[in-house]
Amino acid sequence: MRLQKRGRLLLLLKLIVVLGSLWMLILLSHPKTGWDPTHILGYRWLEYTDADGGPEKVCNCSAILQGEKEALVQAKLLSITREFHKSVRIPNEYYIKATQDCRKFRISRKYISFPLSQEEEDFPLAYSMVVHHKDFPLKTNLEIVRLLRSLRGGNSLESEKMSERKKWRVSNVHQIVDGKIQGIGKAKEPPPFNLPILSGNSYIVVNRGYIRSVLEDTRVQALIEWAKDTYSPDEFLWATIQRIPGVPGSTWPNPKYDMTDINAIARLVKWQWHEGPQGSLQAVYPECHGNHVRAICVYGAGDLQWMLEQHHLFANKFDVDTDSIAVYCLEKYLRQKALAELY
Known part of the structure; x- marks a missing residue:
């Protein structure tokens, strides 16, 4: 391709x-x-x-x-x-x-x-x-x-406040040891420019100006350098860049502008812990009709009707x-x- x-x-x-x-x-x-x-x-x-x-x-x-x-x-x-x-x-x-x-x-x-x-x-x-x-x-x-x-x-990309259970990923220095990522018992310095670190994923829809910022903006370049010894930086890097004022297509870092993966x-x-029976007000989406791998639904034919109703x-x-x-x-x-x- x-x-x-x-x-x-x-x-x-x-x-x-x-x-x-x-x-x-x-x-x-x-x-x-x-x-x-x-x-x-x-x-x-x-x-x-x-x-x-x-x-x-x-x-x-x-x-x-x-x-x-x-x-x-x-x-x-x-x-x-x-x-x-x-x-x-x-x-x-x-x-x-x-x-x-x-x-x-x-x-x-x-x-x-x-x-x-x-x-x-x-x-x-x-x-x-x-x-x-x-x-x-x-x-x-x-x-x-x-x-x-x-x-x-x-x-359009997931960008929201990082949960407490994930903060260790960006607050501790990590290195690859024997092919595995692990902490070395050293705390990281605060992020550059006091940037608030947001949570997200690596699946993003962004405009050309955003990409230009990734390549040229000194704040973004400093953030990328800072993120090199964190755990799974793709799960916060793009989300954080999306909330830096001045980045084309970005949104303000106030929590009111947070976006979940459902809205992006x-x-x-489908995450297993967010599934529920049809009609359940507590469930984010209906139960998986396939099976689960690492808590993610591997879709079955019974999921298709629901999927095609979504905006993703x-x-x-x-x-x-x-x-x-x-x-x-x-x-x-x-x-x-x-x-x-x-x-």
């Missing part, structure tokens, strides 16, 4: 993107190539068909996305069936062989590598990605463009070894929606 370097890079979105799925969907705007609406009729070949493979022959994605109970039960049963997993699993050898001819591979997989509308052509996106295999899109490229434009130059649009995640751009976590139906139905939905937006 190429990082778009030409054209106007108006926003940078740092997200973990799912890789390795047979039904992978990546929608990226390319530099200006002269979008021509007469080419729309030629996009029919991008539609998914039964010949492209996938679990659709044994499950009903439309019914799953509408939350129909019978379809969800069938999907759940399939997701725990060894024979089904074996039939949809794609060996690494397939990718090694198939990607030897890059052009042929892109065509056979029906990757969308060009803008599908003038609106997307005029608003190219830049993605900085940690290459991983589990944070899949919930929106089409056009929907992402429109959501980012609605920010009117603002940023970058990533949707991407979701974490998916795993084709846990529930390939969830990944397949979500990608099929996005592909159909992206092409439907053409007409």
Whole structure:
């Protein structure tokens, strides 16, 4: 995948993107190539068909996305069936062989590598990605463009007061010893410029000015240097920069401007301790229909209807070894929606 370097890079979105799925969907705007609406009729070949493979022959994605109970039960049963997993699993050898001819591979997989509308052509996106295999899109490229434009130059990322149980991460000096991060029993100096340290994560939506500040602002440079011997700096660095006065798209450091991961649009995640039965006023979101890894929900097909009702751009976590139906139905939905937006 190429990082778009030409054209106007108006926003940078740092997200973990799912890789390795047979039904992978990546929608990226390319530099200006002269979008021509007469080419729309030629996009029919991008539609998914039964010949492209996938679990659709044994499950009903439309019914799953509408939350129909019978379809969800069938999907759940399939997701725990060894024979089904074996039939949809794609060996690494397939990718090694198939990607030897890059052009042929892109065509056979029906990757969308060009803008599908003038609106997307005029608003190219830049993605900085940690290459991983589990944070899949919930929106089409056009929907992402429109959501980012609605920010009117603002940023969207988790940035809130750091809890007491996390403060040890920034109040003690850490070093890597024998491949592991551990404290050395030394207290850290206060942060530079008396900057308040905020809590967040590494999934952010920020504008170009924010990135320029990261590279050029002396306050940010001093903060980055100070953070080098802390524990997991990506979980507070971007959130703190977002609250530095003068950084483009930032918000004031007063707690009134705190933003949680639920309100930020970058990533949707279900934490096990925030789940609850449907209708519970204490729960942040409904119970996970997949399983949990380190207290994070690995989504199942039963989570899809709820997920698509949220405003987030991407979701974490998916795993084709846990529930390939969830990944397949979500990608099929996005592909159909992206092409439907053409007409």
